[in-house]
Amino acid sequence: MRLLLDTHAFLWAAADPDQLRPNARAAIEDSANEVLVSAGVAWEISIKVALGKLTVPADPAVWFPARVRSLGFQALDISAAHALAVGGLPDIHRDPFDRIMIAQAQIEGLTFVTRDPENQKYPINVLKA
Numbered sequence: 001m002r003l004l005l006d007t008h009a010f011l012w013a014a015a016d017p018d019q020l021r022p023n024a025r026a027a028i029e030d031s032a033n034e035v036l037v038s039a040g041v042a043w044e045i046s047i048k049v050a051l052g053k054l055t056v057p058a059d060p061a062v063w064f065p066a067r068v069r070s071l072g073f074q075a076l077d078i079s080a081a082h083a084l085a086v087g088g089l090p091d092i093h094r095d096p097f098d099r100i101m102i103a104q105a106q107i108e109g110l111t112f113v114t115r116d117p118e119n120q121k122y123p124i125n126v127l128k129a
Contacts, residue, residue, distance in 0.1 A: 001027060001030075001032075001033045001034075001111055002033070002034045002036065002108070002109065002110050002111065003027060003028065003033055003034065003035045003036065003110065003111050003112075003113050003127065004036045004037075004038060004076065004101060004104060004105050004108070004110040004111065004112050004113065005028070005035065005036070005037050005038075005041065005073070005113045005129075006041075006098070006101060006112065006113060006114035006115070006116065006119065006129060007040075007041045007044045007045065007097060008114070008115060008116075008129065009024070009028075009113040009114060009115070009129040010037050010041050010073075011045075012129065013025075013028050013035075013071060014067045014071060017029075020129055021115075021128055021129060023127070023128075024113055024127050024128060024129045027113070027127060028113065031072070034074065035071070035072070035073045035074065036073065036074050036075070036076040036108075036110065037068050037073050037074070037075055037076065038075075038076045038078065038100065038101045038104055039075065039076065039077050039078045040078060040097045040100040040101050040104075041064075041097075041101075042060070042064050042065075042075075043097065044097040045060050045064060046060045046061070046064075076104060076108070078100060078104070081107055082100060082103050082104045082107055083100065083103075085103035085106060085107055086099045086100055086103045089102060089103060089122065090121075090122065092118055092121045092122060093116075093118040093119060093121075093122075095118075098114075098116065098118070098119055102119060102122050102124060105124045105125070106122075106123075106124055110124075110125070111124075111125040111126065111127050112124050112125065112126050112127070113126075113127045113128075113129050114126060114127075114128070114129055115128055115129040
């Protein structure tokens with residue numbers, strides 16, 4: 001299975017895996033699965049840290065890529081195709097971070113790991129975080 005982690009799912013996997021539902025944690029920790037983390041997650045973390053709404057153990061520019069690597073995850077860049085696909089999404093969720101990750105999940109055929117009920121309304125495969 002190929003998984004794409006929502007921001008909260010990445011943060012839980014990185015710092016507090018007990019927050020994840022047991023089946024989501026098992027899927028993330030299963031070495032047979034490919035776990036991807038969107039550049040949108042880095043973007044959201046960076047903005048929230050700068051606004052004082054989130055803290056991470058170090059500068060996000062250092063912490064995020066190091067944590068992705070140490071967990072054995074893969075970074076997923078945002079392509080022009082991903083960005084353009086956002087315009088074709090139904091107007092269910094207005095959060096730009098979620099919308100880019102939903103577009104990535106659609107285009108790349110990924111299962112989106114999220115607990116956000118709005119994200120679960122899109123025509124994508126979802127694993128509840």
